[in-house]
Amino acid sequence: MAGSAKGSESDTKSDADAIQRRLADLDRRLDKTKSRREAQNNRPARQPGGFVMAVRAVSELIAAVLVGGVIGWGLDWGLGTSPVLLLVFFLFGFAAGVVNVVRATKHNKAGIAEAGDGRS
Amino acid sequence: MASDQAHSPDGAMPDPIHQFEIKRILELDLFGIDASFTNSSLWMVVSVVLISLLTIWGMGGRALVPNRLQSIAEISYEFIANMVRDIVGVSGMKFFPFVFTIFMFILFMNMLGMLPGAFTATSSISVTAALALLVFFTVIIVGFAKNGLGFLKLFVPAGIPKVLLLLVVPIEIISFLSRPVSHSVRLFANMLAGHITLKVFGGFVTMLIGTGGALAAVSIFPLTMALALTALEVLVAFLQAYVFAMLTCMYLHDALHPGH
Numbered sequence: 001m002a003g004s005a006k007g008s009e010s011d012t013k014s015d016a017d018a019i020q021r022r023l024a025d026l027d028r029r030l031d032k033t034k035s036r037r038e039a040q041n042n043r044p045a046r047q048p049g050g051f052v053m054a055v056r057a058v059s060e061l062i063a064a065v066l067v068g069g070v071i072g073w074g075l076d077w078g079l080g081t082s083p084v085l086l087l088v089f090f091l092f093g094f095a096a097g098v099v100n101v102v103r104a105t106k107h108n109k110a111g112i113a114e115a116g117d118g119r120s
Numbered sequence: 121m122a123s124d125q126a127h128s129p130d131g132a133m134p135d136p137i138h139q140f141e142i143k144r145i146l147e148l149d150l151f152g153i154d155a156s157f158t159n160s161s162l163w164m165v166v167s168v169v170l171i172s173l174l175t176i177w178g179m180g181g182r183a184l185v186p187n188r189l190q191s192i193a194e195i196s197y198e199f200i201a202n203m204v205r206d207i208v209g210v211s212g213m214k215f216f217p218f219v220f221t222i223f224m225f226i227l228f229m230n231m232l233g234m235l236p237g238a239f240t241a242t243s244s245i246s247v248t249a250a251l252a253l254l255v256f257f258t259v260i261i262v263g264f265a266k267n268g269l270g271f272l273k274l275f276v277p278a279g280i281p282k283v284l285l286l287l288v289v290p291i292e293i294i295s296f297l298s299r300p301v302s303h304s305v306r307l308f309a310n311m312l313a314g315h316i317t318l319k320v321f322g323g324f325v326t327m328l329i330g331t332g333g334a335l336a337a338v339s340i341f342p343l344t345m346a347l348a349l350t351a352l353e354v355l356v357a358f359l360q361a362y363v364f365a366m367l368t369c370m371y372l373h374d375a376l377h378p379g380h
Binding site: 062066068 | 290294298299302
């Protein structure tokens with residue numbers, strides 16, 4: 001009777017030990033998975049990839065030149081100063097396009113991370 | 121709109137533009153405005169219905185261990201929520217429903233367009249322009265509502281000599297006005313170009329088979345190309361929806377924090 005009671009006591013002790021060990025092991029594995037998962041989650045948001053960037057840059061440049069040209073053409077049409085303002089605003093549009101492209105590519109490198117870090 | 125000339129005589133190139141023809145399904149005239157229900161509207165409705173099914177029915181179980189539909193719904197939520205939090209900031213989460221709706225709507229329209237016989241609603245500039253203008257005016261209204269006239273600081277970068285402002289302000293204004301243009305044209309042009317390319321390569325296959333003989337065997341090359349392009353188009357369909365949503369977030373960030 002006494003022997004069996006002692007046996008069960010040591011059993012529970014070793015059981016608790018085993019559980020402790022397994023819990024620690026599980027913790028370690030969870031941490032590892034979590035950090036890996038986090039790294040995976042963060043990557044695509046920061047770097048949309050070269051293909052996206054290329055498509056964006058081209059359309060930003062063309063759109064700005066177009067808008068500049070249309071504004072100049074419209075002002076010329078209204079003021080009768082053709083083609084002076086068309087030329088001026090075409091150049092403004094080109095400058096705006098370059099600004100757009102520079103901003104788009106800058107955003108890709110640091111802008112998104114920077115925007116997320118508590119300025120909100 | 122030209123009458124049906126899609127199925128040209130054997131051996132001739134099928135018209136690659138025909139797939140973008142708008143057909144009226146239900147004629148409707150609202151005070152002189154043509155508000156007919158077209159094939160484009162039909163596929164927009166289909167995408168809205170599918171999105172609603174995915175989110176409402178998919179999340180209906182609210183299971184702790186999600187099934188496939190619920191997983192898709194949860195992944196898309198997480199994806200957009202992270203994007204909004206990363207780019208607009210935590211205070212921007214009140215725009216999450218807006219960005220999520222736009223993203224899912226465009227994604228489904230793009231993806232449904234990949235089905236044979238379906239109409240790609242995003243391949244018409246009117247649809248993408250409407251979406252881009254919605255974002256554009258939202259940004260302007262939110263910008264002025266949140267910052268008042270301070271929103272105009274967007275056009276006047278800090279720390280620039282007064283003389284240069286004469287140059288910089290018009291450039292910034294044009295840059296701002298060009299946003300809805302590039303926003304809408306990018307999506308529209310990508311979908312249009314992709315579908316035309318697919319159709320052209322598909323047309324090569326039928327043309328080569330139509331000629332028969334040794335040339336029919338060569339048709340394997342355009343077929344391979346069409347297959348590869350289909351895969352690329354699925355990627356583009358997703359990427360364009362992603363880019364549209366990402367830029368929406370960036371513009372909303374500008375509306376909330378115009379000072380840079």
